Amino acid sequence: xxEPITAGSAVHPARAEPPAAQTRRLxxxxxxxxxxxxxxxxRAVSGADFEVRPGRCLALVGESGCGKSVLAHALLxxxxxxxxxxxxxxxEQDGQELELVGAPQAVLARRVRxxxxxxxxxxxxxxxxxxxxxxxxLEEALRExxxxxPRERADELAxxxxxxxxxxxxxxxxxxxxxxxxxxxxxxxxxxxxxxxADEPTSGLDRPLVDRAMAALRELCDEGRAVLLITHDLxxxxxxxxxxxxxxxxxxxxxxxxxxxxxxxxxxxxxxLAAARPDRAFxxxxxxxxxxxxLPDGCAFAPRCSAAGAACAVPPPTTGGVACHHxxxxxxxxxxxxxxxxxxLESRRA
Amino acid sequence: MLEAREITVRYGRQAALDRLSFTLEPGRTTGLGGPSGCGKSTLARVLxxxxxxxxxxxxxxxxxxxxxxxRAPRELRTRVALVYQQxxxxxxxxxxxxxxxxxPSAAAGxxxxxxxxxxxxxxxxxxxxxxxxxxxxxxxxxxRACVARALSxxxxxxICDEMTTMLDASTQAHLVAVVEAYRERSxxxxxxxxxxxxxxxxxxxxxxxxxRP
Ligand SMILES: Nc1ncnc2c1ncn2[C@@H]1O[C@H](COP(=O)(O)OP(=O)(O)OP(=O)(O)O)[C@@H](O)[C@H]1O
Ligand code: SF4
Ligand SMILES: [Mg+2]
Numbered sequence: 001x002x003e004p005i006t007a008g009s010a011v012h013p014a015r016a017e018p019p020a021a022q023t024r025r026l027x028x029x030x031x032x033x034x035x036x037x038x039x040x041x042x043r044a045v046s047g048a049d050f051e052v053r054p055g056r057c058l059a060l061v062g063e064s065g066c067g068k069s070v071l072a073h074a075l076l077x078x079x080x081x082x083x084x085x086x087x088x089x090x091x092e093q094d095g096q097e098l099e100l101v102g103a104p105q106a107v108l109a110r111r112v113r114x115x116x117x118x119x120x121x122x123x124x125x126x127x128x129x130x131x132x133x134x135x136x137x138l139e140e141a142l143r144e145x146x147x148x149x150p151r152e153r154a155d156e157l158a159x160x161x162x163x164x165x166x167x168x169x170x171x172x173x174x175x176x177x178x179x180x181x182x183x184x185x186x187x188x189x190x191x192x193x194x195x196x197x198a199d200e201p202t203s204g205l206d207r208p209l210v211d212r213a214m215a216a217l218r219e220l221c222d223e224g225r226a227v228l229l230i231t232h233d234l235x236x237x238x239x240x241x242x243x244x245x246x247x248x249x250x251x252x253x254x255x256x257x258x259x260x261x262x263x264x265x266x267x268x269x270x271x272x273l274a275a276a277r278p279d280r281a282f283x284x285x286x287x288x289x290x291x292x293x294x295l296p297d298g299c300a301f302a303p304r305c306s307a308a309g310a311a312c313a314v315p316p317p318t319t320g321g322v323a324c325h326h327x328x329x330x331x332x333x334x335x336x337x338x339x340x341x342x343x344x345l346e347s348r349r350a
Numbered sequence: 351m352l353e354a355r356e357i358t359v360r361y362g363r364q365a366a367l368d369r370l371s372f373t374l375e376p377g378r379t380t381g382l383g384g385p386s387g388c389g390k391s392t393l394a395r396v397l398x399x400x401x402x403x404x405x406x407x408x409x410x411x412x413x414x415x416x417x418x419x420x421r422a423p424r425e426l427r428t429r430v431a432l433v434y435q436q437x438x439x440x441x442x443x444x445x446x447x448x449x450x451x452x453x454p455s456a457a458a459g460x461x462x463x464x465x466x467x468x469x470x471x472x473x474x475x476x477x478x479x480x481x482x483x484x485x486x487x488x489x490x491x492x493x494r495a496c497v498a499r500a501l502s503x504x505x506x507x508x509i510c511d512e513m514t515t516m517l518d519a520s521t522q523a524h525l526v527a528v529v530e531a532y533r534e535r536s537x538x539x540x541x542x543x544x545x546x547x548x549x550x551x552x553x554x555x556x557x558x559x560x561x562r563p
Contacts (some may be wrong), residue, residue, distance in 0.1 A: 031511045033484070037482070037486070040478060042478075045371035061518070062518065063490075063518050063520060063521060064488055064489070064490020064491060064493070064494075064517055064518055064521050065487065065488040065490055065491045069488060069489070080485070119520070122516070123436055123438050123439075123489055123516070125436060125439065126436065126438040126439060176386070176387060177435060177436070178386050178387070200489075200516060203512075203515040203516050204386075204433075204435055204436075204512060204545075205386060205545065206384075206385045206545035207545060207546070207547075208385070209386055232515075232516065232517060232518045232519065232522075234519060272520060273518065273519055273520055274519075275520075276520040276522070276523045276550045277519045278519070278522070278523070278546065278548045278551075278552045278553075279548045282523050282525060282526075282552050283523055284520045284521070284523040284524035285524075288471075288474055288476055289474055289476060291477070291478045292475075292478075293478040294478070300438055316497045320363040348467055
């Protein structure tokens with residue numbers, strides 16, 4: 001039978017986890033999200049299995065519209081009313097297990113959002129209320145989290161995230177893209193969550209700032225936090241992620257150690273994505289993106305896949321972390337390029 | 351030519367651009383690189399007639415710009431189109447994607463549903479997305495609609511300010527190819543503003559770099 005794609009679960013032998021963190025883990029099994037529209041159903045996430053744990057960074061990559069942001073929002077119960085969520089998401093912490101799918105909003109607000117799981121939303125400028133200063137919004141978040149002296153704490157957070165405290169007194173439209181990003185980072189970490197969901201945290205930053213942001217994420221991991229990084233920047237993912245999961249049409253189609261998935265992908269979509277990078281072939285994957293309202297029964301990538309055959313009319317099983325009937329062979333699988341892996345595959349398999 | 355001469359723009363007391371001159375030629379793609387905060391987006395907004403400089407002149411094919419934003423004469427405004435980094439801040443949230451793409455032609459009294467549909471397909475928007483509103487699509491899908499909208503009036507100059515930062519590698523390569531195909535068939539001038547030097551080296555004919563002011 002089909003083995004689930006499990007990303008982020010390999011034990012890292014070199015990096016010891018702090019003892020308090022050992023009981024923490026987030027595990028999704030068969031996470032599925034669809035949106036009901038008047039005349040159609042959008043299948044945004046289909047049966048995602050993954051795991052995130054302290055000390056590790058899992059990067060989620062894939063075509064725009066494939067379901068990455070919806071997946072992140074589903075973990076926090078932040079989807080609109082027309083969304084239907086099924087499957088399981090277990091949050092293990094402090095010796096307890098909390099099922100997040102279907103959890104009451106009050107529980108999510110009191111115990112999960114901001115406290116256990118912080119979210120840096122995509123396009124942060126659009127998530128700030130335009131009529132209130134960044135400070136008013138950050139202080140409100142801090143008060144909700146029960147901070148004793150929100151004003152001092154806000155200044156402290158600002159400085160830690162590379163902002164001048166006076167920057168907080170600006171209204172959202174007076175913040176540059178990079179500043180809005182830093183305000184969002186400060187908000188997400190205000191409640192000291194152990195798991196951070198970072199949705200495109202570097203778009204709009206130049207290379208030195210991207211590098212700094214990635215180093216900061218890595219530091220969070222090394223301090224014992226877990227990071228789920230959603231990014232289009234495969235060079236950034238390469239620098240910081242331990243594991244990479246590739247999503248296509250709402251499914252995780254390949255997952256594994258970062259070096260392997262980014263440099264020697266085996267799923268044809270993952271290989272096409274890797275080859276499209278501007279530092280590689282810079283050619284788009286041919287054909288149109290899938291319509292999530294009319295997904296085929298078999299592999300959703302088939303209309304664009306040069307390896308497609310008759311077998312592809314039925315859903316591919318997942319073997320070795322790859323959901324494909326005809327994966328590229330292990331030895332000569334390539335996505336172009338050959339920079340050394342951050343961490344050799346062998347050491348992770350120990 | 352789209353020309354900016356001796357442009358100065360200040361935010362508060364700080365000069366974002368200080369007597370800067372810049373020329374965008376038709377038929378070619380000019381890259382504009384440089385670090386965050388160096389004034390690239392400010393120049394992009396001046397060139398697309400969205401921001402009035404404190405001093406200096408902008409001319410579009412020899413005509414001097416005297417009104418900005420809504421006060422720019424229509425035939426100048428429609429000669430220059432801007433695609434900008436954050437699609438969610440660039441669209442009316444009440445409109446469907448189809449309406450967003452058709453909006454400029456409708457406003458110009460040149461509604462052309464066939465062309466709007468062709469542009470949607472060219473930018474990779476499937477039919478199911480066109481009846482949705484911005485909050486019902488992803489950021490990248492919305493950006494595809496913004497590119498289609500920018501091309502709808504066949505601008506003579508296209509300013510792409512960090513157009514692809516929220517797009518995956520394949521969609522980025524696709525939209526760059528769409529813009530380049532448009533430039534080749536129309537002879538338009540393209541300004542590609544990006545932090546990503548690797549991207550500019552693959553996309554632009556020549557690249558100008560700004561340093562911090
Ligand atoms: N409220 C909604 N109603 C219907 N469909 C929706 C809604 N929100 C999102 N979708 C659809 O769900 C799919 C997944 O969207 P999502 O925002 O997760 O994409 P993404 O992978 O984050 O893309 P990007 O890289 O562009 O940010 C998209 O095809 C989108 O059109
Ligand atoms: S299952 Fe078939 S169509 Fe799908 S990616 Fe693999 S080879 Fe291509
Ligand atoms: Mg997204």
